[in-house]
Amino acid sequence: xxxxxxxxxxxxxxxxxxxxxxxxxxxxxxxxxxxxxxxxxxxxxxxxxxxxxxxxxxxxxxxxxxxxxxxxxxxxxxxxxxxxxxxxxxxxxxxxxxxxxxxxxxxxxxxxxxxxxxxxxxxxxxxxxxxxxxxxxxxxxxxxxxxxxxxxxxxxxxxxxxxxxxxxxxxxxxxxxxxxxxxxxxxxxxxxxxxxxxxxxxxxxxxxxxxxxxxxxxxxxxxxxxxxxxxxxxxxxxxxxxxxxxxxxxxxxxxxxxxxxxxxxxxxxxxxxxxxxxxxxxxxxxxxxxxxxxxxxxxxxxxxxxxxxxxxxxxxxxxxxxxxxxxxxxxxxxxxxxxxxxxxxxxxxxx
Amino acid sequence: xxxxxxxxxxxxxxxxxxxxxxxxxxxxxxxxxxxxxxxxxxxxxxxxxxxxxxxxxxxxxxxxxxxxxxxxxxxxxxxxxxxxxxxxxxxxxxxxxxxxxxxxxxxxxxxxxxxxxxxxxxxxxxxxxxxxxxxxxxxxxxxxxxxxxxxxxxxxxxxxxxxxxxxxxxxxxxxxxxxxxxxxxxxxxxxxxxxxxxxx
Numbered sequence: 001x002x003x004x005x006x007x008x009x010x011x012x013x014x015x016x017x018x019x020x021x022x023x024x025x026x027x028x029x030x031x032x033x034x035x036x037x038x039x040x041x042x043x044x045x046x047x048x049x050x051x052x053x054x055x056x057x058x059x060x061x062x063x064x065x066x067x068x069x070x071x072x073x074x075x076x077x078x079x080x081x082x083x084x085x086x087x088x089x090x091x092x093x094x095x096x097x098x099x100x101x102x103x104x105x106x107x108x109x110x111x112x113x114x115x116x117x118x119x120x121x122x123x124x125x126x127x128x129x130x131x132x133x134x135x136x137x138x139x140x141x142x143x144x145x146x147x148x149x150x151x152x153x154x155x156x157x158x159x160x161x162x163x164x165x166x167x168x169x170x171x172x173x174x175x176x177x178x179x180x181x182x183x184x185x186x187x188x189x190x191x192x193x194x195x196x197x198x199x200x201x202x203x204x205x206x207x208x209x210x211x212x213x214x215x216x217x218x219x220x221x222x223x224x225x226x227x228x229x230x231x232x233x234x235x236x237x238x239x240x241x242x243x244x245x246x247x248x249x250x251x252x253x254x255x256x257x258x259x260x261x262x263x264x265x266x267x268x269x270x271x272x273x274x275x276x277x278x279x280x281x282x283x284x285x286x287x288x289x290x291x292x293x294x295x296x297x298x299x300x301x302x303x304x305x306x307x308x309x310x311x312x313x314x315x316x317x318x319x320x321x322x323x324x325x326x327x328x329x330x331x332x333x334x335x336x337x338x339x340x341x342x343x344x345x346x347x348x349x350x351x
Numbered sequence: 352x353x354x355x356x357x358x359x360x361x362x363x364x365x366x367x368x369x370x371x372x373x374x375x376x377x378x379x380x381x382x383x384x385x386x387x388x389x390x391x392x393x394x395x396x397x398x399x400x401x402x403x404x405x406x407x408x409x410x411x412x413x414x415x416x417x418x419x420x421x422x423x424x425x426x427x428x429x430x431x432x433x434x435x436x437x438x439x440x441x442x443x444x445x446x447x448x449x450x451x452x453x454x455x456x457x458x459x460x461x462x463x464x465x466x467x468x469x470x471x472x473x474x475x476x477x478x479x480x481x482x483x484x485x486x487x488x489x490x491x492x493x494x495x496x497x498x499x500x501x502x503x504x505x506x507x508x509x510x511x512x513x514x515x516x517x518x519x520x521x522x523x524x525x526x527x528x529x530x531x532x533x534x535x536x537x538x539x540x541x542x543x544x545x546x547x548x549x550x551x
Contacts, residue, residue: 112539156534249490250395287489295492307536315538 003066005051007042010065013058014040015095018088027057064328067102085171093167097175100337101185103327104161104305107338110316111308115159117141119184124210130221133210134228145235147255151201152300159183160208162201162302164190176204184208194297195258201300202226230257231265240266243276245283249295256297260284309338359468359501360439360479362509368437369499369511372423375416376434377513380444380485380497382416383408388493398491402446405485409444429461429470441470441478442499447486452500452507454482467504483513 014024014036021040025033030053031046038044039054046054048062055062120140122133141154148154152162165175165187173192178184186204188197206225211218239251243266248259255262260281267277284290312318318326324334360368369376386408387401396404410432417423417434424435434442443465445454456462464470465480481501488495497513 110539112537114535114537116534159534245489246398246491249492283489294488294490304534304536307534311536311538316540 004068005039005045005065006067007040009067010036010054010058011040012095012098013060013064015091016099017058018092019058024054024057028053059330059333061325061328061330067328085169089169090172093172093175097165097177097185097187100163100165100187101177101179101182103329103337104163104185104308105182106327107305107308107312107323109326111311113159113304113308115157117158119155119158119160120209121212122209123212124215124221127210130206130210130224131228131233134206134225135232137205137209138229138232145232148198148202148230150300151198151205151230152302155184155186155201155205156302156304160186160205161304162186162188163305164188164302166190174200174204176208178208190299192299193258193293194299195252195256195261195293197299198230198256198297199226199258199261202229205229227261227265227268231255231261233269236265237269237271240269240271243272243280248280252293252295252297258293260290260293305338359503359508362501362511365440365479365481365499365501365509366511368439372417372420372436373499373511373513374516375420376442376483376499377497378516379409379412379416380483380513381494381515382412384485384494386412405446406444413444431461435478439479441480442483443480445482445484447482447484447498447500449486452484452486452498452510453505454484466502 014021019027021036022033025031025036028036028050031050035044036054039046039050051062051065055065117140120137122136124130124133127133127136138148141158143154155162161183163185167175167187167189170189170191173189173196175187176184177187186201186208188201192200203222203226206222206229207218210221210225215221236255239254240262243263248262251262252259257265263272263277263280266272267274272280281290284293309323312323320335320339321331323338324331327334329337383405387405390404413425413432413434418425422437426433426435431443436442445456447453448455461470468480470480471478479501481499483497483499485494485497487493494515497515499511499513501508501510
């Protein structure tokens with residue numbers, strides 16, 4: 001008897017390639033669009049031959065479609081958008097990160113991850129404010145007073161997984177997804193300066209901790225979390241007094257946040273007036289620094305996935321082809337996503 | 352009372368005299384600034400203290416880069432380091448205050464003599480005093496420009512721009528993450544399983 005086909009994964013795989021049902025039907029050359037629709041709804045089980053055709057058209061191995069498991073978009077998935085995006089594009093990216101999460105979960109099999117800390121759920125409804133949750137998270141993760149040296153280290157030490165995800169757009173900074181039974185995943189767009197990378201991670205971390213259910217103000221709440229997590233009011237307040245441009249540059253280096261985030265923080269904490277804030281931003285505009293600030297902060301580097309692959313290679317003796325098979329990927333796609341010949345591992349999240 | 356001198360060297364003539372030394376003079380200031388940027392201090396220092404340190408570093412660089420160079424003689428007979436350039440120019444290092452390339456400092460007699468082109472140095476009958484200085488960017492994190500200027504009192508007579516010899520663009524601030532104790536990742540397989548796999 002053939003193993004069961006998971007219809008959700010056919011839809012997910014199709015969306016990850018940015019294909020409509022008609023486009024998939026056409027690509028298979030032998031299956032009609034109405035039949036694709038029935039297969040995706042689970043009202044028709046494809047024969048092994050038809051599954052082969054679908055798998056070939058979608059460039060996933062047939063085994064991929066036999067996986068059970070839950071898909072993240074129905075559970076908890078957040079993204080930090082900079083500009084509006086077409087829904088179809090967003091759906092495609094969501095499908096891609098879901099599949100990447102499943103691939104990494106497969107790669108985590110046979111691996112023991114001993115995280116010194118945990119990732120707690122702190123539902124916003126049960127706490128005073130995002131700021132309170134940020135302070136509790138810093139305490140829970142035993143972060144020292146002052147700037148957070150590495151946001152990625154804080155996440156990975158708590159068992160979270162951070163991946164570079166090439167969204168092929170600058171409109172989206174980050175996506176987080178946390179499916180029960182697994183660790184939270186953070187997909188970061190690599191095309192960002194280090195300070196925005198840290199802010200986006202902290203923002204997504206706020207979602208993961210606070211938002212098991214969507215809330216009306218969830219984006220503002222995640223920003224407030226990030227602000228307090230990266231720049232705790234009690235600790236930064238005195239440093240923002242007598243703010244000048246040179247002082248902003250010094251503080252950027254120390255706190256590893258953008259100068260514009262520092263200006264906003266100074267205003268939030270009532271260290272500067274609204275007029276002063278506006279004046280700073282006008283000077284930034286005049287100098288062309290609103291979009292790209294000087295004194296870039298180096299991007300932080302995720303380490304967990306690299307360590308997992310190292311264990312597979314050195315302890316289990318797996319090569320790239322075997323690892324690709326275990327993640328239900330083609331070797332080529334696996335190498336591009338997780339083992340680029342040189343440089344940083346970067347998931348290519350485009351079809 | 353200060354008496355105005357008849358003339359100072361023209362910009363064209365100064366460019367001619369300085370041409371073989373421009374990069375070396377510029378390096379004294381750029382290197383001094385780079386030295387400052389990589390100096391770790393236990394506390395934040397004032398702009399004045401920073402300018403003093405950068406000046407001292409520039410003097411050190413001048414002694415190492417300019418001393419012994421043909422056509423240049425270093426002198427500190429007036430209580431500050433000056434570079435006699437081809438016996439025509441007397442160059443000293445300063446920090447510029449802003450886009451007008453003015454310098455600051457206590458108005459000593461030496462300063463006033465220098466500013467009014469009335470400073471004399473033994474063996475030099477007529478000398479034009481010039482400043483090799485640096486102007487910082489708005490954030491005071493990097494040098495915006497290095498220029499050699501000639502002033503007569505409050506008036507700027509001419510300016511020669513000096514570019515960084517190996518301009519390499521923006522240098523990221525901060526340091527990449529240091530190695531940290533990592534979450535431990537290990538094989539979940541028992542030794543028996545691994546041996547079985549190795550044997551298969």
